[in-house]
Amino acid sequence: MLRLGISGVMGRMGRTIANLASNDPDISITAGIESPDCAHLHNTIGELINKKDLTAPITSDLSQVIDQIDVLIDFAANQEAVLGHLRILAADKKAAVIGTTGFLDYQLQEIKEISKEIPIVLAPNMSIGVNLLFKLVEKAARVLKDKGFDIEVVEMHHRYKKDAPSGTAMKIVDILKRETGIEKIVYGREGITGERSSKEIGVFALRGGDVVGDHTVIFASMGERIELTHKASSRDIFAKGAIEAAKWVKDKPAGLYDMIDVLGLNE
Numbered sequence: 371m372l373r374l375g376i377s378g379v380m381g382r383m384g385r386t387i388a389n390l391a392s393n394d395p396d397i398s399i400t401a402g403i404e405s406p407d408c409a410h411l412h413n414t415i416g417e418l419i420n421k422k423d424l425t426a427p428i429t430s431d432l433s434q435v436i437d438q439i440d441v442l443i444d445f446a447a448n449q450e451a452v453l454g455h456l457r458i459l460a461a462d463k464k465a466a467v468i469g470t471t472g473f474l475d476y477q478l479q480e481i482k483e484i485s486k487e488i489p490i491v492l493a494p495n496m497s498i499g500v501n502l503l504f505k506l507v508e509k510a511a512r513v514l515k516d517k518g519f520d521i522e523v524v525e526m527h528h529r530y531k532k533d534a535p536s537g538t539a540m541k542i543v544d545i546l547k548r549e550t551g552i553e554k555i556v557y558g559r560e561g562i563t564g565e566r567s568s569k570e571i572g573v574f575a576l577r578g579g580d581v582v583g584d585h586t587v588i589f590a591s592m593g594e595r596i597e598l599t600h601k602a603s604s605r606d607i608f609a610k611g612a613i614e615a616a617k618w619v620k621d622k623p624a625g626l627y628d629m630i631d632v633l634g635l636n637e
């Protein structure tokens with residue numbers, strides 16, 4: 371039985387994960403972590419997602435419940451809080467699955483350091499479709515490199531999203547940079563921009579309504595255009611991936627993993 375903690379448990383992703391994991395016979399949800407300002411710190415998770423049997427407490431202090439968990443799934447919309455959680459997990463040799471996006475370079479560096487002590491799955495997108503998209507983008511960029519194709523990345527998300535561009539779009543950009551050698555990233559365009567250089571990748575973040583998450587990578591040349599698109603219509607796809615990652619990472623050696631590892635897409 372996997373003893374699961376969920377951080378950001380009252381958020382859009384946290385609630386979705388709690389709902390799915392509470393129906394999983396191999397998982398016992400033992401704690402929810404929330405912000406110190408959360409109004410529900412005195413409640414159980416079950417009271418808030420309408421599952422009376424789920425009596426796990428909600429706390430803002432992971433160290434109070436660290437003995438009760440094997441793996442923490444972290445979707446807190448607070449990057450520094452995620453780092454704080456990792457330090458507590460590392461002291462107790464517990465594993466982590468991080469879905470939170472928007473980390474700065476120095477924060478990613480600290481995650482890498484901590485992953486020398488504990489196993490961590492870090493993935494900006496836990497869906498099988500987007501992880502396949504990463505592989506398709508890699509392949510397309512490799513084939514089309516130096517063949518006259520301009521590359522643009524477009525993402526759209528709901529109006530509540532706090533970081534831009536999305537973590538998924540930034541991972542796509544990393545793949546494109548690696549495969550093409552292009553270093554210059556242009557975030558949106560405005561004014562008299564001049565002609566487009568072939569040595570840049572454009573990135574556009576759209577926000578509106580309840581869009582769960584759309585990503586398109588466009589390869590455009592003179593006479594033809596390829597568009598690779600993924601559209602999420604339910605957060606369940608991310609939650610299922612996060613739960614699969616938690617089961618997978620529990621007994622892994624210390625290291626930094628991603629969903630490509632969890633899903634075996636490199637094989």
Ligand SMILES: NC(=O)C1=CN([C@@H]2O[C@H](COP(=O)(O)OP(=O)(O)OC[C@H]3O[C@@H](n4cnc5c(N)ncnc54)[C@H](OP(=O)(O)O)[C@@H]3O)[C@@H](O)[C@H]2O)C=CC1
Nearest residue numbers: 378381382383404405446447448451469471494495496608
């Ligand atoms: N990897 C993936 O597949 C996916 C990643 N994401 C990412 O996950 C993150 C969360 O998304 P979403 O659920 O939509 O966001 P929400 O804002 O709905 O949820 C985030 C939750 O984290 C809470 N929180 C804030 N500070 C802390 C803290 N110190 N400790 C614990 N919890 C805290 C928030 O509380 P409060 O509201 O009080 O601040 C909120 O309840 C984002 O970074 C998003 O980009 C989203 C979907 C899929």
Ligand SMILES: O=C(O)C1=N[C@H](C(=O)O)C[C@H](O)C1
Nearest residue numbers: 471494495531536537538583
């Ligand atoms: O905030 C979201 O909602 C999402 N965030 C992730 C990201 O930033 O890539 C993944 C998904 O697209 C939903």
